[in-house]
Amino acid sequence: MPSLGAEFALALDGLSLLFGLIITGIGTLITIYAGYYFAPHEPTERGEAEGRFFLYLLLFMTAMLGTVLAADVITLFVFWEMTSITSFLLIAYKTSHAASREGAFKALFITGAGGIALLAGLLLASALSDSTDLSKIVHNGDALRASEWYHVMLLLIAFGAFTKSAQFPFHFWLPAAMSAPTPASAFLHSATMVKAGVYLLARLYPAFGSTATWFWMLSLIGMSTMLIGAVIGLRQTDLKALLAYSTISQLGALTMLTGQNTPIAFKALVIGILAHALYKGALFMIAGGVDHATGTRDLRQLGKLWRAMPLTFAVAAVAGLSMAGLPPLLGFLAKESLLTSLLEPTDATITQLVQPAASVLAGALMLTQAAIVSIDTFVTPPGAGFPACFNRPSTSKNHSQHKHHVHDLPLGMLLSPIILGALSLVITTLQPEVVATLLAQAASTTYGNKVKVSLELFHEINLPLVLSGVAIGVGAGLFAWRSQARAVLHHLMLSMDTLYNAILDALDVAAQRVTQLQNGRVRRYLFVMLVAMLVLVVAFGELPRLLSNHILTESLATALQGQITPTEVLRASAMTLAVAASLVSVIIRRDLLAILAFASSGLAVAVLIALEPSPDVALVQAIVDILSMVILVLALSRIPQHQRRQAEALNKHPSISNRYSALLAMGVSLVVFLLSWYALASRPRISVVTPFYERNAKPLTGSADIVGAIVVDFRGFDTLIEICVFGTAGVGVMTLLRLAMKKAEASRLTDSGESENNDLEERSRLTLSNKLSGIDGLRTSPFVRMVARAAMPLSLMLAFVQMVYGHDQPGDGFTAGVTVSLAVGLWYVVFGYERTKQQLAAFKPPLLIGIGVLIVLLSSTSPILFGQPFFSPYNFGEALHLPLPHGFDLTTSLLFELAICLVVLGSAIFILDTLGRPSHMEE
């Protein structure tokens, strides 16, 4: 992926090799074990389900290997997230259990979120190193540590690592994940995946390590995790949960070691990783075996199994000894080197006391737990060592079924734990050179300098050995008084789960708050938009700067000095009318009057524009204003009376939100006023734009009317698209109104059979009255009808003139179209729906729009026939030498105007037709 700046790259060094061997080695053993684990169990689920498990397991193994072998941060991250997903699938494997689902979700959510943070941290690091190559980043440590982003990166990466390695306070997902099938737990949650966080920290040590922040963060988090895991573990009644907490404790110790900036700490780290992987893998498999044989993992019910399962007991004892940190096993060596490295002098003397003390305590608790696993399960009778407050569950059915045929595990199932247990022993007793070299290599690559690792168990009697002895003594004592210890812990609830739930609840509340803004009312939405707009204009638009501009005061002064001409008076009165009418339209209760007031304010604006002077624009404004009013009134007539009265009544009681709206409206008006003022005051005295068009309109386009020239020629491209927009709106109106009506009509026809006669009668009566009367069945006077009749041909003529001469004079296709539409609207009002439809049958909207669009296409393509480029202005009359009267040019522009007129007319008739349709014809 060169474009990513990243590539798929893998690399193998000492650290990767150690992890790689653990992953593949234990992975192989787990696979063998799982084959037996699933075999006699749940015969119905065999076959596909089992295959699914192995598929996930192997996928996970691939992802895990990829994580430790990745030589590029993106590759690393991809595999990292893959481990999260495959582990999710493995935990949720038993989908029918609610606990599995919850556990899986928790694990994926926590580690997934951590993964995303990790990505951010890695990206920052690679941005600062100009490469996503892991080795380049690692070698860029000095620059990274000096960067101002160092702490951000460190926090993000540590967050990723801590969530993955179940460090406090994110540790709670790991016990929840114990609902996974045991082979998965043994592999993921002890030997491999949870160590990925430690791996990452170790890997990035040269880049981020050896600073005070690194030391304190990792030491403190690691130490707290170590203690909390060890303490809570003691309280557990589930064998697997106990193992999970002891894993958390061990992971805490490893994190703490990564935080020490000494070579000896890395020696302890690699030994610890290997030792833990070996004994914890074995113990998990044994726990699974015990569960398998007895049907329970509850420590209160297990006991005295050594008779029935002697071989299993032997393996558990060896692994347990290693976990307890007793010689001559690897666990002992791990604890020894841990203590040695913690006793190394550091910058802060306090840690030299606290850390070893904490480790001794944790070591003691580990021993107790190891004893619980090995002794309580296999030697002492069930229930021994539990205080009364740990109520024994009533013996489950499941348990009683299995109890009488408990037997030792099949050899195949024992093979893997035996090998792991034996390795714990062999490595320390035989001390093979190859293992020492492997560990030394791993430690050296991590630390960046040579680290010596020897597997000698005893050097001399020194402080670590003494402390180790103390830990053993305390641990043994704790085991003896485990009942009392458990009773104390029982009352000390330490649960991050509660916090996790509390945080989720808090998020929920925040989410509710945010969604409360969304109350479904458009008024609220518009309110928010307007407020945001105001904030934006005031803050971003530098309104204060605008206000302090001297242009404003200057313009005021000029205005006051100017003379009052009659035009000024007219302008002022038009302005006053516009403002007053708008105000009335807001205040007045009757809807019809409000519409009329609104329309008159629009007409006043048209007067203002006409005074500017720009008659073209004024004409359009006036005509559009009238047309909108007609449409609004027609629409109003379709709203049932009682609804209109309801709305009017609503306006009588101004609510609080109304007052806010009024305030906001004033604020917006003020800002808009200031903007307009500034715009008017600062515009150049001499127009820059107009002279250009005045100069070029006639020679370039053959049109003396600038507005017309702009619309059809200078910005003809816009106009063409505008026609598309118009046509689209027409299609939209048709879709929404017409088809819904047809549907309603159809359903009405099929609806009632019995009332059909009445219905018919009623309809014929209404139709009759409709034929004779205007809108809403009101009779119109003969005079009005005469006017309407006259208006139609007049409007057509006016439209024709506007189009033909509009190129040089005020008026254009748009106004022509609207003019005719107005006449049609008048017909609807005066003659009523049926009659208008009959008499104006030629005005079919689809036909008009279709012809309009066709003309546009033809007129824009036809110049090609005459050897001109597409869309160029062309005068057909001149080209074909047609005898045309002066001022009448048959040009592409004319065709364009005609097309606009037809499309506008068609769309307007569409709307009028639908709104003018009497309501009884539709419902």
Add this chain to the structure above:
Amino acid sequence: MMINSTDVVAVLPFISVALGSVGLLIADLLIPAERRHVTAWLAAALLLTAAVIALSLLGSPTFEAFGGMVISDPTAFFLDTLICTIGLVTILLTLRYNQVRGILRGEFYILLALSISGMTLVTHANNLLILLLGIELLSIPLYVLCGIARPRLESEESALKYFLTGAFASGFLVYGIALTYGASGTLSLQTAPAAPNVSGDPLLLIGIGLILVGLGFKVAAVPFHLWAPDTYEGAPTTVTAFMATATKVAGFAALLRVLHGGLPGMESTWQPLVAIIAAATMIVGNLAALAQQNLKRMLAYSSIAHAGYALVGVAAHDTTSVVFYLTGYAFTTLAAFAVITAIGSSEGEEMQFLEAYSGLGRQKPLLGAVLAIAMFSLIGIPPTVGFIGKYFVFQAAVAKGLVWLAVLGVLTSAMAAYYYLRVVMVAFIREGSAAAPLPTPSAPRNLAAAISVAAVFVLGVVPALLLSMIGNGMLSTTP
């Protein structure tokens, strides 16, 4: 106005879709009412043709046309291709869904095509007026499409809300354009800030700010997002799918045209504003999505949140990352909507609530898998395209020094994992028999789902494929 053939080539995708829609309008009249799916297939063929045309133009150099009104660069043609492809996938989704709900109408497809024609114009806009026209052309059909399930009340409500707020936003846009024109004397995006004595003019700044408000509405950025959840929930799901993807892409195309392609030299002015909007959008979108029990509404909020991520790329002035992010987001969201359109009773009642999806993964493993893949990609988990997209925008932000924005993006993504994963949980893990009755399978819908899922993976694994197509980003003709 002199026009030559290169001008036409510049907007060939637009012209072909626009003319095609008119042809569709005529053709639809000739198709009997009970054979409306023919119109759908014709529309699909039209969009396919347009997509192929746009694809074949990818290699053409950057040039202005129609006197600087429009501009053509590989990114614009890529966006054309993307939008037409989204339209095509949407049509595949509609066939069964619309038929069941009685909205398999010819106009549906005509309006869809018209809306797409507006989008393909926006991608090329080099002039504020063209931008406005394109946006109007894409919006008006959408207002209608939202309400096309009339007389269903929720559909009508959705359309009305969208129309009212949309008209409002268009008002801002026009006002902003007017102020910009007033300040600079030009509508061209290239020369507006270069006009003498205007670079610091408050009018120009306010004008651009208002244009941002109008465009922020189109992409549903906070605080202009309030319409989106209501509209998305009420509109027919196929329309929602189209709006959440194509409209979002087009809205961003407009933003990119204004901010990245135009207004040279003004980056320092708009960058803080866009960054703040991006941050607010990510926070509010994700937070609100947490509370949703309705999958469609959740996806509406999620689309708001994703607009926030894309805005991070916009703020970082990295066009390629934004376009890549949108492409990934679009296909992922289409995959999710493909599942929603598939769930529902044969009477047309939709099953939008999360509860209805419990056990889906077991009853319909493939459908469940599509849903899960979509959710994983929306979170941004590799090897899906959602991951690469987030990677690009965050990387762009870091490179531009907007580290706080990238960190915020990461944190909100982590939060988002919660509500996306919940969907996966419900579909796969929860015991379920409550799943809604599934309508008869639909081959086109399955094809749409397959295309989307394939895109999610292919682009997630080989992003270079897409990057080479997107090109070097919006090129400002003035270097």
